[in-house]
Amino acid sequence: MKPALLAIAGRKGTGKSEVLEALIAHLKEKGLRIGVMKHLAREDFEIDQPGKDTYRYRMQGAETVMLLGRKKRAIFSDLPLESHWEENLRYFEGFDLVFLEGYFLKTIPTVEVCKKELGSPLLSGMEYIFAVCSDASTGMPAPHFPIDQLKKLAALIQSKFCLADTVRA
Numbered sequence: 001m002k003p004a005l006l007a008i009a010g011r012k013g014t015g016k017s018e019v020l021e022a023l024i025a026h027l028k029e030k031g032l033r034i035g036v037m038k039h040l041a042r043e044d045f046e047i048d049q050p051g052k053d054t055y056r057y058r059m060q061g062a063e064t065v066m067l068l069g070r071k072k073r074a075i076f077s078d079l080p081l082e083s084h085w086e087e088n089l090r091y092f093e094g095f096d097l098v099f100l101e102g103y104f105l106k107t108i109p110t111v112e113v114c115k116k117e118l119g120s121p122l123l124s125g126m127e128y129i130f131a132v133c134s135d136a137s138t139g140m141p142a143p144h145f146p147i148d149q150l151k152k153l154a155a156l157i158q159s160k161f162c163l164a165d166t167v168r169a
Contacts, residue, residue: 003035003095004161006130007103010113010121019113019133019150020099026154031166032096037088039102048076096163109160111153114138131156 010016024034048055054065054076064077085103092098100108109130114121116136129142131153138144145153157163 001094002089003033003092003098004163005098005100005108006157006161007100007105007108007110008113009102009104009110011115011118014113014115014118015133015147016101016113019111019147020101022150023099023154023157026151027097027157027163030154030158030163032158032163033094035092035095035098037085037092037098037100037103039085039100096166097157097161112140112142130160 008016008020020036024036027034048058048065054067054074057065058076058078064075067074067076085100085105089098104110106128108128110128111131111133112121112129114132114134114136116134121132121134121138121140129140131143131145132138132140133145133147133150133153135147143153143156158165
């Protein structure tokens with residue numbers, strides 16, 4: 001089963017992470033399997049720690065190193081080219097919804113997060129805008145949700161993507 005996809009976009013500092021955290025929590029309460037794929041525009045990021053074995057193995061030439069614990073897994077891979085986001089959906093097989101943060105995709109419904117102090121929305125007028133989270137009116141035709149009403153946005157997401165509650169009584 002392929003998951004539903006919903007992008008989260010906005011300028012730096014608008015509160016995308018806070019919106020995403022709240023949506024994940026609200027949807028997780030409903031028993032849904034949620035994933036996140038975050039895009040980083042930089043090539044030089046490093047999440048593996050220098051000095052750790054996994055880091056040293058990669059520095060010696062291992063192309064992929066997997067760190068496997070009892071209940072967690074991390075895969076460190078160097079990519080010769082930027083990996084297309086769709087290629088990575090295989091890691092989310094069986095999930096109900098995957099949020100794509102930091103992607104600007106005209107084919108995926110998008111929630112734009114805006115702050116009045118940071119200026120006008122990035123994506124105004126785009127037909128693929130699903131909803132807007134903002135501290136002020138944006139004039140965008142999509143449904144608008146203040147940051148303190150994200151439970152309502154979560155309900156709209158569930159409705160739009162036909163994601164039924166799976167919490168067992």
